[in-house]
Amino acid sequence: MAYTLDRTYEERIRRFSSQRYGLYLAIVSMLMLFAALTSAYIVRRSAGNWLEFELPSIFYINTVVIVLSSITLHTSWHLFKKGNKAGYRLLMVLTFILGITFLVMQYMGWQEMTAQGLYLQVNPSASFIYVISGIHAAHLIGGLGTLIVAMAHAFRLRFKVTEIRKHRFELVIIYWHFVDLLWLYLLVFFVFI
């Protein structure tokens, strides 16, 4: 039973691209989840008995917050590649703070809805907003988890621009952009559909 999982450099690079593939596939399955929920929204809406209401205004402000967080993370990535240690760390922390802010403000948005009497149970139109934005928030919390790992790397490891570090950072960015774009899609969906 002599064996080793020897990895040549080439095999390791392939492993990176495997992780990227894997992440993209995971994103596809998450998209299917949201596609199903938003299709259910359309089907249910066309069946009638649908309460129309304005989205909480805080959702719009929040959209700016999450887009900003994508920009800060992307800038952090560029600074990392340029070897700007301080800037890279700062913007990553800033991204994390913006992420938390988004969560808090989503919560305030839900409170704004309940303040108008739009409880979860009132009408499926309101239920859908809670459920869909809630599941999106759960995905954002997953993104915050990956950011915590990325920050641990940024602050605990000796600063060095390597292929492996770049690759890890890329995975975080892909996921974070996904969560951001997903929110943009949901907002557009809620407003126009």
Added chain:
Amino acid sequence: MASIDIIKQDELEHGHDDHHGHDDHDHHGDKYQSGFITHYIFSTDHKMISKQFLITGMFWAVIGALMSLVFRLQLGFPEENMLWLKPILGKWITVSDGIGTLAPDFYYALVTMHGTILVFFVLTAGLSGTFSNLLIPLQIGARDMASGFLNMLSYWFFFLAGTIMFASLFLSTGPFAGGWTAYPPLSALPQAMSGSGAGMTLWAVSLIFFVVSVLLGGMNYITTVLNLRTKGMTMWRLPLTIWAFLVTAILGLLSFPVLVSAIFLLIFDRSLGTSFFLSEIFIQGEALSNVGGSPILYQHLFWFLGHPEVYIIIVPAFGIVSEVMSVHARKPIFGYKAMVLSILAIAILAFIVWAHHMFMSGVNPFIANIFVLFTLIIAVPSAVKVFNWIATLWGGNIRFNTAMLFSIGFVSLFISGGLTGIFLGNSAIDIQLHDTYFVVAHFHIVMGIAAFFGMYAGVYHWFPRLYGRFMNETLGKIHFWGTMIGAYAIFWPMHYLGMAGVPRRYYKFGNFDAFAHFGDMNKFITIAAIIVFFLQVLMLINFFYSIFRGKKQTTLNPYDANTLEWTVPINAGHGNWSGEIPHVHRWAYDYSKGGRNIPQTEPLGDGEQDMGNDHH
């Protein structure tokens, strides 16, 4: 998810930056194989995970089959005393005057659990989980899956899902009993029936964990096939098994999240008082406040998974049968590219036919017509496959061993089960046939028994690859012929029941004069089911006996097959090949070419054309 893997690589990173050598830290794979627990339980080796899926699937198959025997006894012998089952079923056998009767509630629970277990735990996890894990790395030439860790998690999420479902069997209110499709309102209202409370909650939680398992597995399978093929293994040189597993994984990745969305909304309806699927319901004389929901919406979401799910079950069997048939007919598979394209066509069509499960649910008949059309089109790629299998056998130098017999039996079942699909795909005929035993017969033959035959073909064929020994051929042939005849004996008569309008899921038919004369037929079906069950026990005995005492595999490539899994040492460890991974120079089906079988590893001769990769 990815982050855990990344942290593990930290040590690699330092070795990598400090100098340009890469081999200093490469033995980190070994530490996962050091003890009993990491080798047999929390294994990251795809070969061990494959065995875990297979044996867990067998466990569930036995449970599911025993359940079917209990409800078959009820259907075949409704007046018989069931007191002897009381030690096992406890309060679900009610006793009056010393006569034991199966509780009707529990009859429904048995039917529901039989469906759930067989569809998800046995024919999804047990079939594609086993063979994707075993064959993908071995046949494409990879040391393991893209992520052994996620692969391990995939199995353990399946195990967790199974544990939760198993626990639900022992609830005092019983497991969920509203049918495996879990339609609301039975699934959405905890007070609807006894299994709708805690039983349904555990059903929903179990299925969510199950989907996590399928998705982790699927991501791995797709990534591995696309990214980790050995040198020379182009897509058009892949064995058909791998194509089948790839497409299966893609189907799962796209459809299972939709089931999750349905279950999420169901959980909200159950626990938080929303009305996604509920409207204007009176229950126990009391009007519920839920207004405006649509149970049909659930059906749309469910069948958007549910229909691809039947292909998730049958497509791996397509792949296994094609491969086994080609090896044992010692002929190239007929129409390799047509086989691949027909799998792809079936996969695409799988997503646009879901409403044929809902013809009688109040779907607009004009929309139903479109679904009829797409449904019937599936017959075309299916017929291509059947034609190619038969053409592969034609003039072949056939070894009639057990694996081959099961492959041929698969084709028989796929034809007879497929033909009844053409009946059911018509929305007009469905008015008579829906929810009758005709439907039961159709799907049991075409996706139940047929998929089992594919699985058996795979188990008998690749048993040496799993355990370095062979299963007993005599017992195998008894198993095959008994099951082949027995399965038809069970399901063929059901077509007649169904055409006569006998509805499925009924507890007994004593009160219906129209169905009274089918009593003997039901007896016959039940007796056949009992015999077939014991034949499967025989197969299990053969399986476990052969693990320890079977004839030893002495040569590396016992079937003289061309694919890469037979270049791996017998009882290979984690990493599969001890030396370099072999390179591939040709497609997988050069059987009897110039009088011999040429393995994929052999370079092309002068002027020789590669059948998989011809550019002409």
